[in-house]
Amino acid sequence: MTDLTHPGPAPRRIHPLAQLTLVRYLEFVREPEAVFWVFIFPVLLAAGLGIAFRSRPAERMAVAVPTSTPGAEGLAAALRHDDRLTVRVLDDSTATRALRVGDVALLLAAADSGRIEYRYDDRRPESRTARLIVDDAIQRAAGRRNPIGVVDRQVSEPGSRYIDFVVPGLLGMNLMGSGIWGIGFSIVDARRKRLLKRLIATPMSRPQYLASFVLSRLTWLVLEVGLLLGFAVLVFGVPVRGSLLELAVICLLSALSFASIGLLLASRARTVEGVSGLMNLVMLPMWIFSGVFFSASRFPDAIQPLIRALPLTAVINALRASMLQGASLRAIALELAVITAWLVVSFPLALRIFRWK
């Protein structure tokens, strides 16, 4: 039998924080599903969005001329000269229905005293565009001459495309998701298994236990961000105009902040179902309001201060400013302050209200 009666300090004892962090790391790599959601899924999502929103020649606008319009065929023929338009001559009820369901953007009907009536929904952007194109085509066909000559030169510059807009959004969403999901589940699972209770029966430091979750997130950060960013840069030519070091600082701070929020969300829940609901409740508003897929400025001005206070909004704005505009850290100080505030509030609060038993 091994002699346990005269134990000395073990040689090469690894610091408990390093051990705890190592354990987090091992638990994560041995969970293939988690690896998929954190690393593979965001890349697939970026690829899908990049393909769906790739730059294409401008679409032709569909417009219709009802048969009841006097000279319908002649009007249609005049419009067909314009290659920005697709023109259909339809009987009245079909034409009305086509406008209603959005098959055509605009109808041309006759009004009194030889005028033409444009029938369209002003709230639909494509209808407004169609209105401009159709009017231009009709007036030119009728002999209008432009007083000023113009030349069109078309540009497609990286940085202004949808994929450029959405990649920083996906990066931010991924930092949030992996921080919150990754930590919430493993803590609640350890609580449910009474492993937490067993751990606090040892001399383990409680802050170190919680810090190990936050720290282990950092080990994954390089891979997680690198994979998505590398894919976006190499495949879609998404620009990274700011310094890479500063981008790394933004990601690091964001990951720490989301990890602390994850800890806070997991600090009381006893069941995995309970913590899932809570995490969704917290993340859903950010998915909607923080401007992952479209600009947050579309929401009313009244709620803009609230939206800007959300951690994901700050993270995405900081990433976009750095990547697309080459903004320095000084220029995004406000966003960095918001992210830091979430970190310094969440971690101590999580530690304070944490349920260990």
Next chain:
Amino acid sequence: MSATVAPALSVRGLRKAYKDVVAVDGLDLEVRPGECFGLLGPNGAGKTTTVEICEGLTAADGGEVVVLGRRWGRDDRELRELLGISLQETQFSEKLTVLETVRLFRSFYARGPVPQAVISMVQLDEKANGRVGQLSGGQKQRLALACALVGAPELLFLDEPTTGLDPQSRRQLWELIEEFRAGGRSILLTTHYMEEAERLCDRVAVMDHGKVIALGTPRELIASLEAEHVLEFAVGDGAAIEADTLRRLDGVCSAVRRDGSWQLQVTELHRAMPALLAELRREGTQLTELRTHSPTLEDVFVSLTGRHLRDD
């Protein structure tokens, strides 16, 4: 009070209630240095609550707990280094190996043996690099014991260390606990297996409804029955036997009826048995079962409470 004779654990007037249930009701106990002390009682007797208060995991409502001369709330940091704890139903992370788990627990303690040595002690060498999720119930309990031993504790708390294990795994764990005790350290162990308490414990406190109802060495407790044998029998349906009739039989000290069978505590089996058979014959009753065994702690519990330790 010098350190050598001070108790490893001393509990006075301990009270704890949960909402409407009194779990511990004025409990006193003392674990002497180097002793293996058993808390024996049925489920719900308050054993786990008592142990978790002593482990500093649950706050008491009242009473005094002194562990290794120290108190919770004042010497926590020091106490955590000195105690080894195995809780009921802890599930360790299934994705880690045995070695990784023990190494993690070892890292929390300032002193103690190397992880490999503890793994050898609990005979898990072959499983050292196997995942915790792949271990059998007995192996998991040995891992729990290993994690309790990594800090070379002065006092070891084991809460139902063998519950749910097969007899072979149970005996293996008993041997490990005996080896630890041979090193001169103290153990507080809870169990509802009488044979476990009889085999491992120097002294036993029998608990029921949050109180100690009997205290002593297993031998003393059994001797307190004043019975040399226990005679169990059952009779055919519809036969009515009076307890008083049985108690008046030659050599019978007590008679308890449970689940349709009778238990008699008997001083002299060679006189009680013929007397019983004669009585049954006189009443024209058929025996359907008949057994005798030496008295155990289980019989102590039955005679104190009229109930069995286990409901099954």
